[in-house]
Amino acid sequence: MSKSLRERLEVEGWEVGRPAIAQVFQSADGTERYLVQGQSQDSQTVESVWMPEGDDGDTDDSTETDEREETGKRWNRATICVSSQVGCAVNCQFCLTAKLGLQRNLSAGEIAGQVISIFERQGVEVGRNRVNLVFMGMGEPFLNYDSFMAAVRLLVQEAGLSPQRMTVSTSGIVPGIERFAQEPPELRPKLAISLNAPNNQIRTEVMPINSKWPIEAVMEAVRTVQLRTRERITFEYVLLGGVTDQPKHAIEVGRLVRRSGLPAKVNLIAWNPGPGIEYAMPQPEAVETFRATLAAEGIPTYIRRPRGRDIFAACGQLKRTVEG
Numbered sequence: 531m532s533k534s535l536r537e538r539l540e541v542e543g544w545e546v547g548r549p550a551i552a553q554v555f556q557s558a559d560g561t562e563r564y565l566v567q568g569q570s571q572d573s574q575t576v577e578s579v580w581m582p583e584g585d586d587g588d589t590d591d592s593t594e595t596d597e598r599e600e601t602g603k604r605w606n607r608a609t610i611c612v613s614s615q616v617g618c619a620v621n622c623q624f625c626l627t628a629k630l631g632l633q634r635n636l637s638a639g640e641i642a643g644q645v646i647s648i649f650e651r652q653g654v655e656v657g658r659n660r661v662n663l664v665f666m667g668m669g670e671p672f673l674n675y676d677s678f679m680a681a682v683r684l685l686v687q688e689a690g691l692s693p694q695r696m697t698v699s700t701s702g703i704v705p706g707i708e709r710f711a712q713e714p715p716e717l718r719p720k721l722a723i724s725l726n727a728p729n730n731q732i733r734t735e736v737m738p739i740n741s742k743w744p745i746e747a748v749m750e751a752v753r754t755v756q757l758r759t760r761e762r763i764t765f766e767y768v769l770l771g772g773v774t775d776q777p778k779h780a781i782e783v784g785r786l787v788r789r790s791g792l793p794a795k796v797n798l799i800a801w802n803p804g805p806g807i808e809y810a811m812p813q814p815e816a817v818e819t820f821r822a823t824l825a826a827e828g829i830p831t832y833i834r835r836p837r838g839r840d841i842f843a844a845c846g847q848l849k850r851t852v853e854g
Contacts, residue, residue: 545569549643551651560605561838566644568616574633577668578644579611580652581837603653607660612644614678615669620701622726623736624770626804626842627668636669638680645685656690663691665698665719666766666845672698672706679713686717693719694758699766700724704743707751715758722764722797723748727774728782736770749790762793762830768845769817770801771810780820784827795830799845802836 531539531546539546552575553565560582565575582605617630645663648654654661663685665671671678678698685691696719700706710721725745727733733740752763765787769775787794798821800812812820817833824831834845 548647548650549640551647555838555841557838557841559837559840561841563838563841564644564648566613566640566647569637569640569643574616576613576616576636576640576644578613578648579667579838580648581609581611583607603659607662608652608654609662609664610645610648611667612641612663612665613667613669614641614665614671614674614681618669619673620670620737620739622701622724623738624726624768624801624807624809626807629806630668632669635674635677638677638684641665641677641681642684642689645691646689661695663696663719664722665696666722670701670703672700672703672710675706675709679717682719683717693717694761696720697722697764699764701737701739702743702745702748703739704747704751707748708754711751711754711756715756720761720764721752721755722766723752724768725765725783725786725796726768728779728786732774732779736773745786749792752790752792757793762795765794765796766799767796768799768801769812769820771812771816773809775812775816775820777819777823780823781827784824784829787829788827795832796824798831798833800833800836802839802845804842 536546549569550567551564552567555563557563562580564578564580566578568574568576613636615635616633618625618627619632621628649656649661665678682693682696685696686693693716698710698719699722701724707721710718724737725733727736727740730740730744733745755763757763765783767774767783783796787796798817800817801809803809803811821831821833836845
């Protein structure tokens with residue numbers, strides 16, 4: 531753009547550029563957590579996470595051949611976790627982000643800009659390197675729906691990314707799911723539902739949003755989404771030690787998923803601890819028993835590897851932590 535146009539845009543309050551990465555935290559497992567500078571006047575940072583080799587949450591979606599030798603990079607595939615809000619209003623009891631409350635929504639440019647800034651840092655080549663995007667960072671994407679979908683359109687139409695390499699996770703915002711169902715498949719990411727409990731009683735205790743939109747209402751809304759060929763709904767399930775990780779819970783989840791009639795898979799997430807949250811991590815044998823029980827029920831089930839726990843980068847740990 532010409533200098534005169536840039537100056538005019540600046541006078542009118544527009545900002546051209548990509549968000550700056552203000553701070554980087556590096557994990558022993560190769561994961562990087564970023565504090566990304568917002569582009570509003572409040573200068574608040576938001577968090578994004580780079581996971582080389584992913585976390586196995588999309589294991590069954592792997593169709594590409596090994597690209598490491600061809601690209602010469604240190605990683606063969608990667609996942610970027612993207613935020614849609616500063617903080618979150620949903621108040622899931624096991625999540626550190628809930629401690630922040632909702633500070634503000636991110637703009638479409640701030641959401642898409644996280645991805646572009648990380649691409650630049652990591653030398654990602656669109657169309658050559660396999661990178662998945664998961665809108666599972668800070669915030670509830672469907673409570674910032676317009677900006678979230680505008681960011682998706684930017685990434686698909688302007689950056690050349692495939693929506694089938696994107697997954698959006700919602701806590702169960704029914705009006706958002708219903709809007710999402712109307713999006714054209716060529717612009718629609720895959721859908722993940724944060725289930726996290728086997729029934730409404732437990733889910734309301736750990737996810738208060740369930741009192742507004744219980745499991746049955748969420749399932750009904752999800753059924754309106756027209757899935758692409760071989761596409762499946764993902765149910766994300768955080769295992770809280772002694773609360774949601776028992777074999778009886780796995781049997782309930784299996785029945786719930788089967789009764790939904792949806793082509794689906796379950797991703798299990800062993801709860802990642804954080805200060806001030808009074809839950810316990812599940813025992814490894816409990817996680818494996820849960821997976822095996824679901825598998826015996828005929829439900830494709832995968833265990834998401836914790837990435838970046840040592841730098842507060844794992845699922846549910848994003849709270850802009852800067853101290854060790």
